Amino acid sequence: MKRKTLSGQIYVYFLIVIILSLVSVGLFSYVQSSRALDDQVKQYMGQMIDSANYQTDSYLQAYELLSNAFSSNSDVRAFMEINPNDPYEYYVYSDKIKKFAESSVKSIVTLYKQLNMLYVVGQHGRSVIYENQNVINFDPVLVQEKFDSLMKVSGDGRIALLNMSIQAADKGTVVTMARKVRGPSYGDENRGVVAIEIKLAELAKTWDRVSLGKDGFFFIVDDAGNYVYPPSMEQRAPKDELASLVLSSGNQTFLHKYNGEERMFVSRKSGYSDWNLVASMPVKELRRPVNTIRTTTIIVGLVTLAVALWLAFRFGRSIIAPIRWLKDSMRETEKGNWQYIDEVGRTDEIGGLIHSYNLMVTRLSDMIGRVYEAELEQQKKALELGQSELERQRAEFQSLQLQINPHFLYNTLETINCYAIVQDSHEITEMVEAMAFMLRYSVQTNLEEITVANELNHVRNYMIILQHRTEREFEIDVAIPPGLLLEKMVRLTLQPLIENIFQHAFPDGVEEHHWIRIDASKEGGLFRVTVADNGTGMKPERLHELRQKLEENRLAEPEEKNGSSRRGGIGLMNVHRRIQMVFGEAYGLSVDSEWGHGTCFTMTMPETMRPRLRG
Template identity: 80%
Template sequence: MKRRTLSRQIYAYFLIVIVLSLVSVGAFSYFQSSRKLDDQAKLYMEQMVDSANYQTDSYLQSYELLSNAFSSNSDVRAFMELNPDDPYAYYDFSRRIKDFAQTSVTSIVTLYKQLNMIYVTGEHGRSIIYENQNVLNLDPVLVKEKFDKLMTSTPSDGKIALLNMSIRPVDEGSVVTMSVKVRGPSYGPNRGVVAIEIKLDELAKTWDRVSLGKDGFFFIIDDTGKYIYPPAMGKRAPMDELASEALRSGNQTFITKYNGEDRMFVSRKSAYSDWNLVASMPVAELRKPAETIRTTTLVVGLVTLVVSLGLAIRFGRSIIAPIRWLKDSMRETEKGNWQYIEESGRADEIGGLIHSYNLMVTRLQGMIERVYEAELEQQKNLLELGETKLERQRAEFQALQLQINPHFLYNTLETINMYAIVQNSGEITEMVEAMAFMLRYSVQTNLEEITVANELNHVRNYMIILQHRTDREFEIDVAIPPGLLLEKMVRLTLQPLIENIFQHAFPDGIEDHHTIRIDAKKESGLFQVFVEDNGVGMTPERLAELRKKLKENRLAEPEESGAKRGGGIGLMNVHRRIQMVFGEAYGLSVDSEQGHGTRMTMTMPETDRPRMRG
């Protein structure tokens, strides 16, 4: 029977895990990226065609303004009822309409530089043709033929028509004609048309901006299937095939086989001109980035597989080598007085370990007593360590109680001194009494119970001193229900929060609209005290940093020398003091929004007496 070693098992499992991981990640990445790239390519083509459609409509609408100006001109309307046998009248109208055309076109030459010609023709057979500041004379038979076509193709309700034609044979296929019917001065039936020919070469500059890659092309057809802007040379299919497919699609995107290859066509129908603007690109070109991703994925996957297998072999050897060394080392112990235990019959490295382990079992009975004595000694050390830890927590709690802002005491004493020098007032007595109460209340280090009323009285004395120092009246809104005033809480937790507000919530001084509110409630076995203000609040970064310190349950670090206090030391001491009395599940939480104030919440258990917890 072939020996199945542990190393071979490790290599086999590594190979399975690596191959499955590479195949699943590679396949998922390829299919997801291919689908996203197809969607992006489709969206890109649709956006380009929509942009060209919009620019074409805007372009043609500009010419409609010029057409309306001609059709409403009084000389043009009067020309429609001209006596065709009156040469002087024809000359006079030609001169006036030419002057009007020159004035209109010259004033907006930058907009209408793509203009080919403007002509006015009536059913009487007379016409005035304006081209580049000149009036042309064409064959009357040709004019009559074009006039009949214009009258037939142009709506009678005053709307314009876009026609793929020209009055001159030489311009056929290179211009688009915009025509509108005109009535005479008597507002009778339509007597003629005004037509404007637009050069397609200039209009095509807008369409040529549509970038469709090496094998892509763009074309425009009218609502009858005729090409307004044909595909590039060598790309045109029979008109009844490509044009009819585009007309059927309307505003859809479709994929069809064209010239032996699958191509994507994006068609958009203009609501203004009834033209269909169509862009086309080979599907293979659109999916070329996806093919590149597939090739890259395969190459990277194979390289990763080879490297991973090499690392797996190295890792397997690093595991097997110590086991074999341990097995060989344990065999050396067989030279002692160890009793042999029957082996389980395993032939791999683990079996060797079991063999060596069984040899050591006979010595374990002699070691039990020593292990038991060592365990007793360890338990004794743990008890001593626990007592030491409890003493450290008590010392930390007392130290926290003694942390009073020395700057506040110094400033207060200086204020008392100034009052004593400047005036003989009862205010000094009031300040000294308030300060004496605060000092007596602050330096007590025992864990006796105190109530919400005690903490509020401590805050009241603090406010007396602060009002004398700042020479400004300020009241705190206390909304605590009377039934909660005798609830138990931790000493010296409320006044530091009020002091923090005055230091940081109102950096520019106290204004009339500033408020501080204290409230409390009991709910779901919890007693909560809320302190909130409408000051400047905290930035999201500062709030996140403070919450992180509260979560880590550590005291705030001192600020750099000379820097403004960040407000973290007092809040962290309050948080730690609550936790040292009631446990880690309670403490201080902060909510703040920059420009809208801060809300601090002290959460404690609803209990008759706080107790110290380790």
């Protein structure tokens, strides 16, 4: 399995944070800008339509004044009840209506250019048509279809706008404003219609001011679903799908596929004319600014991502480089080469860590120096006190040496540093507390007055640190009866046995079927504590060698000719000698093992702890 590096993890975390930030900000800004632009376009198109609607209503209201004048004229009302077969009476009233039309139109100069034709039609079938100061006579005045359309106008006196013209040449270029007219008696019966044809070309100048871009267009649909403007739209069938959508939408905006293209339609219905004024623009045209924003956001995001990744790389190197120096220096220190790190220019937490490391190396160096000096001094005294006293001094020295384990301190500090930089979790507190308890427990000088519970707590702290170092969960079975937990035993004797098992019993690593069991018992005035495992065990020659060392009480191996010494079993021998130093030569450590079936260590002590005083 490939080992994960801290720099790689920092880089990945930076990458995730940066990408999430850019994606969330970019997506949020894109969605918000899209909505804002859509609302702005809708508002702009709505304002354009409202303006055109207002001006259109103003034009039509001016023509309504002209229609009111004709509807209330006495000659027009009298014409409605003439004898259709009397040519003279028809001529008289036609002439009066013509003169009234000329005077009315000239008085309203602004309407002159837009006026196409004005005519009065009676139910009797006769009509007077005024066109550019001329009276046109038809007999009959209108074809039956036109006459029927005019007669269908509502009789409540309201203006009606019709998409029709009496001359085929004017079809599609005019719109007719019609109103029913009562007779001279002012009864309830409507006698005819006054109609005004308005040129759409002049009125279209107002509609053409609706600026909708290159691909936008404007059109009008009346209440019946007929297309009023522009003339090109009149070729469409009345009340087709588009007209039906306009009529059903009211003043709402809707999307519709028109001529194979998705378009937005903004509709406003005139309260005066009952026309629906509609503006349309392609959706892709509306989305063009949004697409520009999206493209810009992507480009800026990619550039920002590249710069951020470069900065993350530089930032990661600035953090990882001193940690690597610290790691390499720890490895040299582990080998016995006291390696110091230059801390010039580092005032941050890393600088503080380097300073602490240099201080630790200095103190360890001084301590080891003092230990070596004490060893030389003790060796000199051993020559005077004899071999027995020399062994005892070596045992005490090696006990101190056991407390100072650079390899263990290095691994623990390295693990704490990695947790401190990468994670912010309770594991750091747990490891530091366990390490503090172990060190505090280890530096005590007295060997007596320690209970089984104290030693088990020391083992628990050791297991906490070991599990974090190996990242493997492992539990030790404790089968000691509760009544024996307060029995006295020698300090720092149980944990070295557990450590020895992890180092030698499971050479291929701890598996799920492995176990370690701690038990205790009293028998025959003796108190025994056993530590057993189901590891690889010991070969017969190795077991014989270890038992021989225990019998000879050889704590330290004799130096070989080249000045080196063997360190095998020093932890076990240390435990054995510590028990003997407290309780006497009759007690100590014994070993039983079978190759391939595990090992069992037994610490034998008196049932009631009574320390032996040394003079």
